[in-house]
Amino acid sequence: MDQQVKRVKRELVKNGAILDIYTDTMQLPDGKLEEWDFISHRKGAAAVVPVRGDGKILMVRQYRNAIDRMTLEIPAGSRDSVTEDTKVCAARELEEETGYRSDDLTRLLSLKTTVAFCDEFIDVYLARNLKPGHQHLDEGEFLDVEAHDIDELCQMIYDGKLQDAKTVSALLAYKNLLNQEKNA
Template sequence: MSDDHLIEHRLSQEELLHGNFLHAFRDTVRLPNQSLATREYVVHPGAVMVIPMLETPDGLRLVLERQYRYPVGQVMIEFPAGKLDPGEDPFLCAQRELMEETGYTARQWVRAGVLHPVIAYSTEVIEIWFAKDLTLGERQLDSEEFLDVFTATPAELMAWCRDGQVTDAKTLTGALWLQNVLAGDWPLTWQTLP
């Protein structure tokens, strides 16, 4: 089945912003019906999100963060995540972000999939990683990073998603993955680090 009847073709491009982190453009495109339109979007370097699963004597707990997010002006509950550095391997980024933000390292990892959090105006892609067999060490936060690390049960996280306490798109997607993994509906093939 062809998608040709849906595809837009770029005719010109104007750079709007070239910041330290984001790069914004306005393109003129030809629509499938041959009309012209503009598309404004942000080029993003990509990111990872980690779903850290901590086995405790009381059962499974998830490692989460509370962090103030300036654009929305509120403290958000999130899974650990971070952007890719230029040329960085996503798996190495996942390991780095987990350790830097939470202090945890993991012996078992699996890449679950990807998500596009804001397809209407950004190229951002976030890789979803699961981590378990966790060991706590020292956090190494960036100088401009302030966040609280805490744990919660899967049931607590699902209730917060349901009740609107968790509204972060990547964390909601992570909760969907987690729910299906725990139910046995979306099996994962774990890799153990040496």
């Protein structure tokens, strides 16, 4: 496509705790103007696939207001600042949410969650060699920790029971890594 879409104007609609919401005026290739919504996730985030010694993956079950139901997800959270290393964030979220620590974190993948209207990115890490630590949830955070087999979790994805994008992406990437390791 030779023609470009161009942002003509960006107006802040709402300044939130972790998100800023904007209305962008966009000029389309045919010259027409349209208003598009844009959400800026100011800090970015990190997530972690915590694998116990028995191969089970620690997951967190929590209520999500946007979809008005409980979800089963990998542990994740926003960075404390735009300069915080996502690996540090992943390690912190692992202990905060599950009560386990790991010095064996490797980046599994990076993703943009919803490119149509939001710039949020999440770096996802694999945590092995878990050690007991101390769970310390954020104020207002209520969740349960569960352990599941990767095949069980993949079946939940295919059955439509797991729909969180970061969790689906991370679990399928981890399953692929296991297959590569098995065939190496």
